[in-house]
Amino acid sequence: xxxxxxxxxxxxxxxxxxxxxxxxxxxxxxxxxxxxxxxxxxxxxxxxxxxxxxxxxxxxxxxxxxxxxxxxxxxxxxxxxxxxxxxxxxxxxxxxxxxxxxxxxxxxxxxxxxxxxxxxxxxxxxxxxxxxxxxxxxxxxxxxxxxxxxxx
Amino acid sequence: xxxxxxxxxxxxxxxxxxxxxxxxxxxxxxxxxxxxxxxxxxxxxxxxxxxxxxxxxxxxxxxxxxxxxxxxxxxxxxxxxxxxxxxxxxxxxxxxxxxxxxxxxxxxxxxxxxxxxxxxxxxxxxxxxxxxxxxxxxxxxxxxxxxxxxxxxxxxxxxxxxxx
Numbered sequence: 001x002x003x004x005x006x007x008x009x010x011x012x013x014x015x016x017x018x019x020x021x022x023x024x025x026x027x028x029x030x031x032x033x034x035x036x037x038x039x040x041x042x043x044x045x046x047x048x049x050x051x052x053x054x055x056x057x058x059x060x061x062x063x064x065x066x067x068x069x070x071x072x073x074x075x076x077x078x079x080x081x082x083x084x085x086x087x088x089x090x091x092x093x094x095x096x097x098x099x100x101x102x103x104x105x106x107x108x109x110x111x112x113x114x115x116x117x118x119x120x121x122x123x124x125x126x127x128x129x130x131x132x133x134x135x136x137x138x139x140x141x142x143x144x145x146x147x148x149x150x151x152x
Numbered sequence: 153x154x155x156x157x158x159x160x161x162x163x164x165x166x167x168x169x170x171x172x173x174x175x176x177x178x179x180x181x182x183x184x185x186x187x188x189x190x191x192x193x194x195x196x197x198x199x200x201x202x203x204x205x206x207x208x209x210x211x212x213x214x215x216x217x218x219x220x221x222x223x224x225x226x227x228x229x230x231x232x233x234x235x236x237x238x239x240x241x242x243x244x245x246x247x248x249x250x251x252x253x254x255x256x257x258x259x260x261x262x263x264x265x266x267x268x269x270x271x272x273x274x275x276x277x278x279x280x281x282x283x284x285x286x287x288x289x290x291x292x293x294x295x296x297x298x299x300x301x302x303x304x305x306x307x308x309x310x311x312x313x314x315x316x
Binding site: 005007008009010011012014016044045047049051077079081082103104105106107108109110127 | 173
């Protein structure tokens with residue numbers, strides 16, 4: 001869980017969920033939320049960022065439901081952002097009430113974390129030109145430095 | 153003050169407007185503490201409580217940039233050309249053909265190229281929040297450097313200007 005970011009800004013907290021949310025990780029998040037509730041200045045809003053989440057198992061959904069119910073008792077708002085269609089279907093089939101926590105208007109662009117080796121050749125020519133100039137700048141800087149080192 | 157700019161494309165960028173609205177509603181942006189100014193272009197949706205201008209004269213736009221604490225911009229070449237001249241933190245949000253925000257995905261491709269050199273790119277509203285919590289400026293330039301400018305001047309002196 002620690003590899004994913006938790007951001008506190010003003011009195012709101014953003015928690016990014018992992019690509020595959022399994023029961024063990026969901027329990028870790030529940031423990032994290034419980035610790036947040038114990039703080040003197042509690043977050044009034046907690047947002048779960050699903051932009052990286054592609055799969056969630058049924059046990060995790062149960063844990064999420066428990067988190068949402070506890071949040072209501074603690075008067076904390078729980079919201080889900082950027083839920084992809086597949087995860088939304090999983091949520092709606094297992095616990096339809098969780099759908100109401102999904103905030104509309106938070107659609108995201110899913111990007112591969114590692115671009116393909118042929119990425120530069122596959123993209124629009126004008127973008128290729130920009131990318132090439134960026135590489136040229138770096139190569140030129142290396143050559144200038146190498147020349148300076150030679151003359152010293 | 154936070155400046156949000158979506159350029160002058162004929163396509164609306166309502167997705168970014170809804171992200172800003174979500175950030176305001178969830179408390180990540182506090183209107184009582186900081187103004188949010190939006191150059192909204194042809195957007196059909198605007199977050200509540202912000203100052204919005206469809207288009208701005210360049211001088212006024214540059215004034216707003218100078219006054220801003222950070223900038224959230226679409227990933228257009230014109231915007232990038234202006235932002236690369238300044239030292240304010242900024243993050244770029246690419247328009248997507250999938251959401252009918254542009255004619256193709258060239259902004260997405262450009263964003264991926266810029267991401268690889270460390271320019272902050274927001275693929276989701278969560279990325280905006282993470283940037284707001286830790287804004288940073290990454291200097292770069294896609295324009296030819298001073299050495300290329302010197303080469304151009306040399307070529308002009310040798311061969312004359314093209315139009316002459």
